[in-house]
Amino acid sequence: MTPRPRRSLHFVPGGNEKMLLKSLDTAADGLVIDLEDAVTPERKEEVRTVVARWLAEADIGGKERKERVVRMNPLDTPWGFADLAHTMACPPDAYLVPKAETLAGLSLIDAELSRLEREFGHEDRQVGLIPIATETPLGALNVQSFPSCPRVVAMTWGAEDIAASLGAPVNRGEDGRYLPVFEHCRVATLLAAAAGGVQPIDTVYPDFRDAEGLARDCREAAQSGFTGKLSIHPDQIEAINAAFTPAAAEVEEAAALVAAFDEAQAEGRMAFAFQGRMVDAPHLARARLLLERAKLVGQSEAEER
Numbered sequence: 001m002t003p004r005p006r007r008s009l010h011f012v013p014g015g016n017e018k019m020l021l022k023s024l025d026t027a028a029d030g031l032v033i034d035l036e037d038a039v040t041p042e043r044k045e046e047v048r049t050v051v052a053r054w055l056a057e058a059d060i061g062g063k064e065r066k067e068r069v070v071r072m073n074p075l076d077t078p079w080g081f082a083d084l085a086h087t088m089a090c091p092p093d094a095y096l097v098p099k100a101e102t103l104a105g106l107s108l109i110d111a112e113l114s115r116l117e118r119e120f121g122h123e124d125r126q127v128g129l130i131p132i133a134t135e136t137p138l139g140a141l142n143v144q145s146f147p148s149c150p151r152v153v154a155m156t157w158g159a160e161d162i163a164a165s166l167g168a169p170v171n172r173g174e175d176g177r178y179l180p181v182f183e184h185c186r187v188a189t190l191l192a193a194a195a196g197g198v199q200p201i202d203t204v205y206p207d208f209r210d211a212e213g214l215a216r217d218c219r220e221a222a223q224s225g226f227t228g229k230l231s232i233h234p235d236q237i238e239a240i241n242a243a244f245t246p247a248a249a250e251v252e253e254a255a256a257l258v259a260a261f262d263e264a265q266a267e268g269r270m271a272f273a274f275q276g277r278m279v280d281a282p283h284l285a286r287a288r289l290l291l292e293r294a295k296l297v298g299q300s301e302a303e304e305r
Contacts, residue, residue: 001128004067004093005029005297006154006199006228007244008237009130011071013038015047020054028237029228029297030067035083036074036098044079048086056090069130071096075108084109088116091127094153099161100131101138106149113151128153130201133192134185135161143188147196154199156230157189160206176213190225202226208233218243227293246294254287254294261287 010028073079135158193200202221271280
């Protein structure tokens with residue numbers, strides 16, 4: 001599967017065709033069409049049909065091509081398998097997997113998607129999975145195993161559902177920062193994704209009116225190594241994209257550092273002074289990663305900042 005920018009993955013209720021249409025004009029890198037929490041049990045079948053039709057027609061009219069992600073229902077509900085069967089005729093780019101708990105569960109989805117790809121004549125394993133890794137205690141304990149599923153292209157985490165699972169009335173302290181168990185879930189997801197070579201995506205910031213809190217959340221996530229964030233309101237997308245787009249100055253410095261390492265290595269050195277500080281192998285790895293991220297989102301976008 002071709003790597004994609006996933007700075008902003010924006011939730012859109014699956015049953016709202018007006019919002020689906022408007023979402024194509026947002027600056028989000030990807031759209032998460034929700035068949036789970038945003039849809040009542042009575043409307044699951046109806047909304048699934050709407051989403052399947054939208055997947056077939058979403059690129060009509062010259063709209064910008066975005067990653068199309070469907071948040072399916074869990075397989076242990078009456079709707080999970082049907083979500084896959086009805087949306088794979090014109091498949092999304094990926095499925096967001098809620099309440100992911102075990103590698104075996106992801107492997108079951110992988111196998112079902114492979115069967116449907118054969119049935120509909122699609123290329124094998126062109127549809128990715130993005131598990132929400134910590135919505136249950138079991139998922140939080142097994143998070144490190146999820147990237148072993150070959151369809152997993154990114155991972156995110158959930159602060160609201162894990163709080164409900166634990167019976168915790170809040171997931172943040174009075175200072176607005178995550179309480180320890182929720183910060184652990186955030187860090188565990190980041191480390192598991194990085195270890196597995198997939199993109200770590202930070203969870204939603206639910207108070208869409210709190211621009212300052214969103215900016216702090218984005219800043220902390222980006223500085224820690226997350227490459228993107230889920231959004232629940234269009235007004236959040238611009239700030240999220242900005243936070244996860246490498247600044248032009250950072251890109252220029254990283255490129256200069258890589259060039260300096262090339263020269264130093266030709267002389268048999270891997271540690272040297274660069275712009276007033278000593279650098280060695282970890283600095284090179286970080287610079288290369290930043291350049292890869294800048295290339296992914298588009299060099300022109302990075303230069304705009």
